[in-house]
Amino acid sequence: MKSPHNQFGTRSYDRLSGVYQLLETIVFGPWLQKTRLAHIDRLQDAKTVLILGEGDGRFLKELLKLNPDCQVDCLDKSSAMLATTQERLKKKNIVTPNINFIHADALSYDYPVKSYDAIVTLFFLDNFKSSQLEELIPKLMHSLKHEGKWLVADFQQPQKGIMKYIGSALLWVMYRFFRWQTDISAKSLANPQPFLAKQLTVVVSKHYFASLLYSELWYRNDSAKYASTQARVSG
Numbered sequence: 001m002k003s004p005h006n007q008f009g010t011r012s013y014d015r016l017s018g019v020y021q022l023l024e025t026i027v028f029g030p031w032l033q034k035t036r037l038a039h040i041d042r043l044q045d046a047k048t049v050l051i052l053g054e055g056d057g058r059f060l061k062e063l064l065k066l067n068p069d070c071q072v073d074c075l076d077k078s079s080a081m082l083a084t085t086q087e088r089l090k091k092k093n094i095v096t097p098n099i100n101f102i103h104a105d106a107l108s109y110d111y112p113v114k115s116y117d118a119i120v121t122l123f124f125l126d127n128f129k130s131s132q133l134e135e136l137i138p139k140l141m142h143s144l145k146h147e148g149k150w151l152v153a154d155f156q157q158p159q160k161g162i163m164k165y166i167g168s169a170l171l172w173v174m175y176r177f178f179r180w181q182t183d184i185s186a187k188s189l190a191n192p193q194p195f196l197a198k199q200l201t202v203v204v205s206k207h208y209f210a211s212l213l214y215s216e217l218w219y220r221n222d223s224a225k226y227a228s229t230q231a232r233v234s235g
């Protein structure tokens with residue numbers, strides 16, 4: 001019988017890789033994908049990109065359409081998710097000499113210093129407890145180039161109206177489900193923003209699904225002013 005555990009001694013997301021898109025569509029329709037792609041155009045010129053927890057490859061496929069020459073490090077702890085991503089690209093005849101697929105745990109990986117023009121974390125930081133984010137985010141910050149940007153999309157707790165209660169209930173169910181099916185250690189949603197805000201500033205932000213979902217682009221504090229002017233110019 002096949003062990004439910006991977007080489008890291010945990011279950012990771014392997015068993016969800018084949019049904020991940022279906023589950024997402026049943027619960028959120030097109031809104032997660034809209035959130036992922038909300039600011040993808042800002043990566044058009046990025047030469048080196050680190051994608052953490054890419055999942056099943058839907059973001060990477062769009063990134064390569066937009067910016068076929070970018071060099072991507074695509075890191076995920078789930079070998080099945082990495083295989084699903086590779087399969088998706090293969091089906092679309094997208095050749096991947098510039099993609100480095102890395103099967104690793106983001107928490108213990110040794111990141112190259114000042115290497116990336118962009119870091120991408122889409123529905124990834126929500127896997128971690130606040131204490132883990134406090135260690136992981138500064139570590140990643142060292143691998144971001146000085147003028148680098150960080151694209152984040154994730155869940156947040158809506159603060160107003162009926163969605164405050166619906167959002168809480170949905171998040172409660174999702175955490176129970178993912179803790180049952182995978183090895184995530186987070187029991188509830190931690191906020192990555194205070195850790196990102198130590199070195200970065202948000203320049204563009206969009207909210208979806210009555211504010212349960214957000215997408216933000218963060219820049220280094222000293223280059224954020226320029227980037228936010230550019231954001232206004234480009235609408």
Ligand SMILES: C[S@@+](CC[C@H](N)C(=O)[O-])C[C@H]1O[C@@H](n2cnc3c(N)ncnc32)[C@H](O)[C@@H]1O
Pocket residue numbers: 012013014036052053054055056075076077078081104105106107121122123124127
């Ligand atoms: C909720 S899925 C998000 C996938 C995708 N980014 C998306 O937008 O839907 C979380 C992804 O992060 C990966 N992941 C979770 N914990 C990880 C870790 N410690 N190191 C590396 N990848 C991890 C999972 O394998 C999975 O592919």
